[in-house]
Amino acid sequence: MHRSTFKKFHAEGLISDATLQRMEAFENTRLFSLFWQLRTLLYMGVLLLTGGLGILVYKNIDTIGHQAVLAFIAAVTVGCFFYCWRKKAPFSWEQVPAPTLFFDYILLLGCLSLLIFLGYLQYAYDVFGDNYGLVTFIPMGILFATAYLFDHIGVLSLAITNLAAWAGIAITPLTILKAGNFSHPHLIYTGLLLGAVLVAAGRLTELRRLKAHFDTTYFNFGVHLFFIAALAGLFEFHKVWFLWFLGLAGAALFCYIQAMRRQSFYFVVVTILYAYIALCDVVIRLMDRLNSDAFALLFLYFIGSAIGIILLLMHINRKLKAHDRL
Amino acid sequence: MIAYNRQSLDNLDLQQQARETFEKGLITGEEYDRIRAAYPYSFYHPDFFIRIGLFILTLIAAAAVLGLFLLAAPGAAEQSALILGAIAILVLELFINQRRMNGSGVDDALLWVAFTLLLAGINFISTARITPAGESGLVLVLALIATVRYADHGMALVAYGAFLCLIFFTVDPRGPVARAVLPFLIMGLSMGCYFLFTLLHKKTTFRHYRSCLHLLRLATLLSLYAAGNYYVVRELNSMISLSGVNGPVAFGWLWWSLTALVPLFYIVRGVQKKDVLWLWTGMALAAASIVTVRYYYHLLPTEIVMVAGGIVLIAGVYGLSRYLRTPKQGFTAAVSGHPYPLADWPVEGLIVAESFKGIAAQPADGGTHFGGGDTGGGGAGGQY
Numbered sequence: 001m002h003r004s005t006f007k008k009f010h011a012e013g014l015i016s017d018a019t020l021q022r023m024e025a026f027e028n029t030r031l032f033s034l035f036w037q038l039r040t041l042l043y044m045g046v047l048l049l050t051g052g053l054g055i056l057v058y059k060n061i062d063t064i065g066h067q068a069v070l071a072f073i074a075a076v077t078v079g080c081f082f083y084c085w086r087k088k089a090p091f092s093w094e095q096v097p098a099p100t101l102f103f104d105y106i107l108l109l110g111c112l113s114l115l116i117f118l119g120y121l122q123y124a125y126d127v128f129g130d131n132y133g134l135v136t137f138i139p140m141g142i143l144f145a146t147a148y149l150f151d152h153i154g155v156l157s158l159a160i161t162n163l164a165a166w167a168g169i170a171i172t173p174l175t176i177l178k179a180g181n182f183s184h185p186h187l188i189y190t191g192l193l194l195g196a197v198l199v200a201a202g203r204l205t206e207l208r209r210l211k212a213h214f215d216t217t218y219f220n221f222g223v224h225l226f227f228i229a230a231l232a233g234l235f236e237f238h239k240v241w242f243l244w245f246l247g248l249a250g251a252a253l254f255c256y257i258q259a260m261r262r263q264s265f266y267f268v269v270v271t272i273l274y275a276y277i278a279l280c281d282v283v284i285r286l287m288d289r290l291n292s293d294a295f296a297l298l299f300l301y302f303i304g305s306a307i308g309i310i311l312l313l314m315h316i317n318r319k320l321k322a323h324d325r326l
Numbered sequence: 327m328i329a330y331n332r333q334s335l336d337n338l339d340l341q342q343q344a345r346e347t348f349e350k351g352l353i354t355g356e357e358y359d360r361i362r363a364a365y366p367y368s369f370y371h372p373d374f375f376i377r378i379g380l381f382i383l384t385l386i387a388a389a390a391v392l393g394l395f396l397l398a399a400p401g402a403a404e405q406s407a408l409i410l411g412a413i414a415i416l417v418l419e420l421f422i423n424q425r426r427m428n429g430s431g432v433d434d435a436l437l438w439v440a441f442t443l444l445l446a447g448i449n450f451i452s453t454a455r456i457t458p459a460g461e462s463g464l465v466l467v468l469a470l471i472a473t474v475r476y477a478d479h480g481m482a483l484v485a486y487g488a489f490l491c492l493i494f495f496t497v498d499p500r501g502p503v504a505r506a507v508l509p510f511l512i513m514g515l516s517m518g519c520y521f522l523f524t525l526l527h528k529k530t531t532f533r534h535y536r537s538c539l540h541l542l543r544l545a546t547l548l549s550l551y552a553a554g555n556y557y558v559v560r561e562l563n564s565m566i567s568l569s570g571v572n573g574p575v576a577f578g579w580l581w582w583s584l585t586a587l588v589p590l591f592y593i594v595r596g597v598q599k600k601d602v603l604w605l606w607t608g609m610a611l612a613a614a615s616i617v618t619v620r621y622y623y624h625l626l627p628t629e630i631v632m633v634a635g636g637i638v639l640i641a642g643v644y645g646l647s648r649y650l651r652t653p654k655q656g657f658t659a660a661v662s663g664h665p666y667p668l669a670d671w672p673v674e675g676l677i678v679a680e681s682f683k684g685i686a687a688q689p690a691d692g693g694t695h696f697g698g699g700d701t702g703g704g705g706a707g708g709q710y
Contacts, residue, residue, distance in 0.1 A: 005343050014364055015357045023352050031658040032600040034650065037609065038659055042643045044613070049636025055629035101647055101659065105640075265373040273379060296397055302390035306383040310432065313379050317372040 003027065035101070042105045050112040057120055070124075073117045080110025088150055095213045096151040104152060111146060111155050115139055136166040153217055160198065160221050167194050188233045195226025199255075223255060223267065227274040234278055241285065248278045263320050269313070276309055328534050329422050329475050330369070335534050337365040338428075369428035380431030388414065388439045408447030414440035437478055441468060459495035462488050473538060482538040486519070486545050498566055505566070506576070509553045516550035540603075547592065547607045554584030557618045585615045600656065 003024075010020045053076075057069055084107045089096050098104045122135050143159035146152070167190050202218030205211060230251065234244040252275040259267035283301055287294060328335070341362055348358040372380065395406050418436040427433045445468060449456065456464070469485035472478055490512060497504045497511060520543055526532045527539040552558050559581045560574065575581065592608030595601070620631070650659040 002343065005340065006347075009344075009357075009361060012364065014360045015353055019353050019357060023347070026350075026352055031653050031660075032656050033658055033661060034646070035659060035661040037605060038643050038647055040609070041639050045636045045639030045643065047636070048632045048639065052629045052632025052634075052636055056633060059629065102644065109640075265375040269375040269379040273382070276383075296394060299390040299394045299397065303387050303394070306387035306390065310380055310383050310387075313376050313383070314370075314372065317376045321373070 038101060039105075042102070046105050046109050046112075050109065050116070053113070054116055057116060070117070070120060073113050073120070077110055077113040077117055080106045080113065084110065084150055091149060093210050095211065098151075103150075104154065107146070107150050107152050108154055111143060111158060114142065115158075136162055140166055147214075148211060151211065153214065156214055156217050157221075160217070164194060164221075164225070185236075188229050188236065191225050191229025192233070195222045195224075195229060198222030199226065203258075219267065223270060226251065227271075231274065231277060231281075234281055241282070245278060245282050249275065252278075260316075260320070265317075265320060268316055268320075272309065272313065276305070279305065327474055328477060329419065330428050330477075330534075331426070332534065334367040334369055334426070334428075337367040338369060338371075339533070340365045341367065368426050370426050370430050371428050372430055377429065377431035377434075381435045382431075384432045384435035385439065388435065392443075404447070404450035407443045407450055411440045411443030411447055414443060433476070434478070434480075437472060437476055437481070441472060441481070444468060457495070459492060462492035462495055466492055473535075477535050477538055479538055479541050482542055483545055486542055486549075490515075490549060505563075509559055509581075512553035513550050516546045516553065520546040520550070544603060544607060547604070548611075551588045551592075551611050551614075554581060554588060555614070555618060556581040556585045557621060585618055589615050597657075 006015065006020060006023050009015045010017070015023075053069075053073060057073065060069055084103060087099050087103055089099055118135075118139050140159055140162035143155055143162055147156035147159050168187070198218050199222035202215040202222060205218060206215040227248075230244065230248045234241055234248060237244060252271050255271040256268065256275075259271055280302075283305075284298070287298055287301075291297070344353065344358055344361040347353050348355070353361075392406075392410060395410060396403060399406060414436050418433055418440065421427045421430075421433055421436070445465065448464060449461075466485055466488035469481045469488055472481040473485050493512065493515060494508065497508050523539045523542045523546065527536060527543065532539065556578070563575050589608045589612035592604045592611060594608075596603070596605030596608055620628075625631075626634075647659040650657055
């Protein structure tokens with residue numbers, strides 16, 4: 001707040017003398033914080049280091065030097081986990097903030113080094129043999145344990161991604177959009193199941209307060225995965241599209257109720273947008289059946305439905321904001 | 327000039343300041359409520375995600391209206407652009423006036439739809455061919471009007487960009503001497519604009535455009551750098567040169583010097599003036615300069631540079647944060663009162679997963695191609 005503003009508020013009796021003094025003291029002693037700059041540089045450092053190590057390992061796999069590289073990565077992994085183990089706060093099911101600026105990034109570096117190391121072990125020495133499930137299961141287990149032990153949302157995300165890899169899909173948004181190969185039914189069912197499991201995990205986390213702040217991450221992955229798989233199913237399975245639509249509508253209703261309960265604008269909008277895509281697909285399908293040339297009708301539908309959803313969103317905005325100091 | 331209710335804009339600004347202070351714990355809840363009661367504003371300004379949803383849906387509705395129009399009058403495609411553009415503006419003004427919309431997604435979408443349609447419409451009905459300079463001028467005029475009327479950030483950037491393009495396309499055809507002067511001209515203009523925007527930023531008359539002007543200040547810093555960046559100078563030169571040759575440019579040493587020194591200058595000035603804008607811009611452009619160097623010169627294999635760079639950065643941050651453990655010269659490594667803008671959003675997890683997907687998601691079918699080429703990536707993660 002600008003000095004002139006809080007002087008003005010004080011003059012108008014909106015803030016007390018004590019508050020004015022507090023604010024002036026704050027302004028006078030305020031330091032210029034390099035916190036976010038340091039964090040960003042640290043982030044870039046971890047990014048460069050792990051990326052470089054990964055490429056280094058890949059390129060030198062067949063040379064004599066690869067054992068040295070392997071040893072280096074193992075050293076980095078052990079070093080990072082050792083540092084984090086020493087520095088970490090006692091475990092609790094509540095949120096445990098990171099003890100230092102470095103803690104989060106060292107942990108991340110350690111986990112990524114571990115993944116490179118394990119992957120390398122499997123590739124070079126075939127440690128896990130033909131048991132490909134184990135290749136992803138073990139890192140996944142370690143990552144989940146790490147995320148909970150050290151309270152790190154980023155590592156949790158890595159763990160969930162590994163879970164999806166274990167279940168057979170690439171979970172991240174860009175890959176989904178780029179790959180676009182959702183025609184394989186197995187993938188769609190896996191996506192649905194995994195999405196539902198993640199949402200359930202989030203709900204469990206929330207209800208039982210098992211690191212309750214992890215719930216958003218679970219919901220986020222779960223909701224997107226589920227709906228993308230459900231939409232893929234709707235587009236793919238022409239004969240039973242109506243069943244898919246009903247299922248999708250039911251799921252959307254569930255997510256909507258949950259999102260409203262949690263007063264989360266983000267999840268409400270995401271759910272409504274996915275449901276709208278499904279609705280548009282169904283309407284286009286129906287119109288296609290009835291009359292193949294009725295573009296005017298189609299445009300009218302879009303105008304009408306868009307306005308309808310706009311009004312719905314405005315209503316939701318009013319409703320959720322009324323609850324809150326926003 | 328500005329379409330929105332001025333009193334409401336002022337009150338909104340006061341409430342935003344009060345809210346930041348409340349979140350820092352400097353004022354009590356009751357004081358915050360009293361301030362909000364004393365300075366009400368009546369804008370329709372929904373939550374950010376709702377705003378995104380409204381934006382998307384307005385675009386859909388607008389596209390459908392355009393479609394209907396074209397269906398109804400297939401021959402009049404050219405005229406309909408102008409007519410629909412005008413209608414969009416009318417609807418926008420109506421919403422701002424009647425429903426008090428301000429940054430509601432609907433008004434953002436309508437403005438952009440109107441801008442695009444009017445621009446296209448003018449192009450369609452003009453019988454003579456419009457030169458690139460003329461086109462830039464046209465975009466500049468439209469975007470400037472939009473910025474002044476609606477204080478739209480996007481339009482402000484478009485206007486500045488159009489201004490630079492106008493200079494470029496006006497000077498460029500005038501011969502090799504003019505072309506040689508061009509980078510210096512742009513740099514000079516960027517500096518001039520920076521001072522202009524900074525001046526206006528402080529004036530009360532322009533208080534409603536403060537955030538637009540702040541964004542424009544960033545744009546001038548970027549354009550100053552870009553005008554001197556080796557890659558930009560060389561590639562633009564080869565693009566516009568008549569011989570089509572893609573070789574080193576004259577005064578290469580000058581452009582390399584600028585590429586290296588401008589980011590350093592920004593960082594130093596950012597530290598001196600304790601100005602975040604200069605500091606962040608300098609950091610980002612330093613990275614851009616490194617990429618520029620690596621584009622032309624490969625001194626070491628990429629992965630070695632990455633590992634070395636990573637270690638240097640991590641060690642550097644460690645050193646700096648130890649140095650700043652007690653505040654020095656007004657700097658500290660501890661977090662300040664400002665909450666990180668993305669802290670409340672669930673995107674953090676997605677960023678991490680997205681960045682590290684190459685490493686994290688080993689394929690379940692065996693990993694015979696270990697990592698391949700896509701193990702690049704990093705993520706922030708962590709809590710705030």
